[in-house]
Amino acid sequence: MCLIGLIFGWYLLFGAGFALPLAAAGYDCNRALTPSEIAICADPDLSAMDAVINFIWKGHTHSDAARLDQRQWLVLRDACGADGVCLYDRYRAWLAAALSANYLESPFDAIEVLLAQGYDFGTRRSVQMLIVSGSGAAYNVNYMIFSIRGADVSIIPWRIPLFDERRTTCGLSILDGPKIPMGHDIEVWGYLDPPDDGYDSDAHCSGELSVFTKWVGHGDQSQDVIYRLHDGELVPARAKLDNCSDQQAKYIAVYFRDF
Numbered sequence: 001m002c003l004i005g006l007i008f009g010w011y012l013l014f015g016a017g018f019a020l021p022l023a024a025a026g027y028d029c030n031r032a033l034t035p036s037e038i039a040i041c042a043d044p045d046l047s048a049m050d051a052v053i054n055f056i057w058k059g060h061t062h063s064d065a066a067r068l069d070q071r072q073w074l075v076l077r078d079a080c081g082a083d084g085v086c087l088y089d090r091y092r093a094w095l096a097a098a099l100s101a102n103y104l105e106s107p108f109d110a111i112e113v114l115l116a117q118g119y120d121f122g123t124r125r126s127v128q129m130l131i132v133s134g135s136g137a138a139y140n141v142n143y144m145i146f147s148i149r150g151a152d153v154s155i156i157p158w159r160i161p162l163f164d165e166r167r168t169t170c171g172l173s174i175l176d177g178p179k180i181p182m183g184h185d186i187e188v189w190g191y192l193d194p195p196d197d198g199y200d201s202d203a204h205c206s207g208e209l210s211v212f213t214k215w216v217g218h219g220d221q222s223q224d225v226i227y228r229l230h231d232g233e234l235v236p237a238r239a240k241l242d243n244c245s246d247q248q249a250k251y252i253a254v255y256f257r258d259f
Helices: 036-044 044-058 064-078 084-102
Strands: 112-120 125-136 142-147 152-155 156-160 173-174 182-185 190-191 209-214 223-228 232-244 252-255
Touching: 036 044, 036 084, 044 084, 044 112, 044 125, 044 142, 044 152, 044 223, 044 232, 084 112, 084 125, 112 223, 142 209, 156 223
Parallel strands: 156 232, 173 252
Antiparallel strands: 112 125, 125 142, 142 152, 142 190, 156 182, 190 209, 209 223, 223 232, 232 252
């Protein structure tokens, strides 16, 4: 059941007609001096990416060679001046390399970045998020999401239902969610869709997001899981599942008792 009016939705910055609180950059914007630093502080997307980069850099130890590479990258970044497109490309390249090297089994060869405002159903607070999408493979794309609150940045983990591909859904209308084992990861594969952004938005309640994952074939053997952020973790609320090899999109409902 949707709690309309009681919770915030997801609001995309791109094309939005209102302002969100700015994410804090990885440095003190009151001391920004160079054209690039001033431009980063003035741009919500760049500021969020800078905060995430600062979080990743400080979370790992680095060799002398890595420190030299970082200094050289800062020179390249600052060479952009106030050019937002140039800065965005520099940050995307840094994030792609760093995420691939430090966190992910599958490399982020090319990434897209989206800043969004979410809602934590457990703490009942709005949460600013940086959604990073990586390389596609076999119908799907991998995603990581960072939570940003001022200078505090963290990776939002996923609780992912592990549907048994040997269990057919032919002839079923509902599947008992509590019997489904859960995996835990910092990335998810599929196509992530905040509400009002295209795929099957009518299935969302305010504040939810879905991840559609294709297994095989065309039109069947796929899942669409609706997630809610709860106490800092993205957990499944309900899902649609098609594991009937009939080359038709026939989904059954899955409900998880947490919600």
